[in-house]
Amino acid sequence: MGKKIPVTIISGFLGAGKTTLIQKLLEECFQGERIFLLENEFGRVGIDGSLLSQYKVEMREIYSGCICCSLKGDFTNALIDALDKVKPQRILIEPTGVGKLSEIISVLEQSIFQDKLAIDQIITVVDAQKSLSFLKNFGEFFKDQVRRAKTLILSKTQKVAWQEVQTLIQELRILNSEALCVTTPWNQLTGTQILSKGTSLEKYLNLVNSPVSAKPTFRIKFGTQHRSGHSGVAHTTKEAFQSWSWESPKVFKEAALEKLLSRLEKETSFGTVIRAKGFVPGLNGWLHFEYVSGDWNISTGSPQSIGRAVVIGQGLQEERLKHLFGGAVYEGC
Numbered sequence: 001m002g003k004k005i006p007v008t009i010i011s012g013f014l015g016a017g018k019t020t021l022i023q024k025l026l027e028e029c030f031q032g033e034r035i036f037l038l039e040n041e042f043g044r045v046g047i048d049g050s051l052l053s054q055y056k057v058e059m060r061e062i063y064s065g066c067i068c069c070s071l072k073g074d075f076t077n078a079l080i081d082a083l084d085k086v087k088p089q090r091i092l093i094e095p096t097g098v099g100k101l102s103e104i105i106s107v108l109e110q111s112i113f114q115d116k117l118a119i120d121q122i123i124t125v126v127d128a129q130k131s132l133s134f135l136k137n138f139g140e141f142f143k144d145q146v147r148r149a150k151t152l153i154l155s156k157t158q159k160v161a162w163q164e165v166q167t168l169i170q171e172l173r174i175l176n177s178e179a180l181c182v183t184t185p186w187n188q189l190t191g192t193q194i195l196s197k198g199t200s201l202e203k204y205l206n207l208v209n210s211p212v213s214a215k216p217t218f219r220i221k222f223g224t225q226h227r228s229g230h231s232g233v234a235h236t237t238k239e240a241f242q243s244w245s246w247e248s249p250k251v252f253k254e255a256a257l258e259k260l261l262s263r264l265e266k267e268t269s270f271g272t273v274i275r276a277k278g279f280v281p282g283l284n285g286w287l288h289f290e291y292v293s294g295d296w297n298i299s300t301g302s303p304q305s306i307g308r309a310v311v312i313g314q315g316l317q318e319e320r321l322k323h324l325f326g327g328a329v330y331e332g333c
C-alpha cells in the first residue's frame, strides 16, 4: 500500500478569504510538491480559477449548481480522476462559500479513498468583519463550517476593533471549543506557520484557544426561502442562495464600475447581494472587482478571454442585474 496523499481543506463562508489564503500558501509552502487544487465555484463562470492559474498547480474547477444534490458525485469523480491522471503529492480543496464542510469531509471519508487519502488539515476562514451578521442570517452553512474545522483562521482582523473580534471568538467557541483559533493578521504569519497544527504556532502567535461556556447572546434566525432542483441554487431546508453569472465583452470605465458596485451596496431592488466578483475590460487594461456584503474594491486584473462576473445572494432579481451590468451575451444561473 502506498503512502496516503495529504488533503488540506480550506473552507469558509462567501468572501471570507479562502482564495487569498490559498494564494499565500501556494506562494510560501509546498515547494517542489505536485499539488492538485480542487476549486468549487457556486456559479457558472470561474473567477477564482483565473486568480490561481498563475501558480504551478494542477487545478480543476467544479461549477456546482445545487450543492446538496450534485456535489458528492462531482467531487468524487474529480478526485478519482486526479488520483489517476495527476498523481498528486498533496491535494488542496476550496469548497464554495455556501458549501457544507461536513459534506466535503464525508466525500473524503468514503471507502474508495480510505487507502489513498488522509485529511491533513481542515481550515475554516472566518471573516472578522462580517461573520457576526453571517452567523445570525446564514447560520446553517456557517455553523457547519465552524463546527467541523480543526483550525479557525480569522481574516480581516486588522479592519475591526479587538472587542468585536473577541465577541466573534466567543460565538465561535460555542460552536467549536477545540479548534485552534488564529487572529493574527496574515501578513505577520508565514504560510508554514498558518498550516502548523498546534504548539509550535502557539509559542509566538496571538492565539485564542480557551473554550468559552457562555450562551449565545442573540437568537439565530434562518431565512425562509427554498428553491429546489434548479441549477445555480444552493439550498437546505431553511436557506437558499442563488448565483447569477454574466459574460460580456463590454468595456467599463473604472468610475462606471465603482458606480455599479455602490448601487449593489445601496439599492435593495437587486435582491440581497452578499457576494459579487469578476473581471471586466477597462479603458487601460483589465479590472478585477471583489464585493463582500457592502464592502468592495477594484484592482488591476490580468487579461481574460472575456469579461465575466458572478453575483451570489438571496432573492436575486436577474432582470435588474442584467440591466445593471448591461450588454450581457450570456447570463443565467
Ligand SMILES: Nc1nc2c(ncn2[C@@H]2O[C@H](COP(=O)(O)OP(=O)(O)OP(=O)(O)O)[C@@H](O)[C@H]2O)c(=O)[nH]1
Residues within 6 Å of the ligand: 012, 013, 014, 015, 016, 017, 018, 019, 020, 021, 048, 096, 097, 154, 155, 156, 157, 159, 186, 275, 277, 290, 291, 292, 297
Ligand atoms: N484586508 C483584508 N482583506 C482580505 C483578507 N482576506 C481576504 N480579503 C479580501 O476579501 C475579498 C474576498 O477574498 P477571497 O479570498 O476572494 O474570498 P473567498 O473566501 O475565496 O470568497 P468566495 O469566492 O466567495 O468563496 C478580497 O477582496 C480579498 O482581498 C484579509 O485578511 N484582510
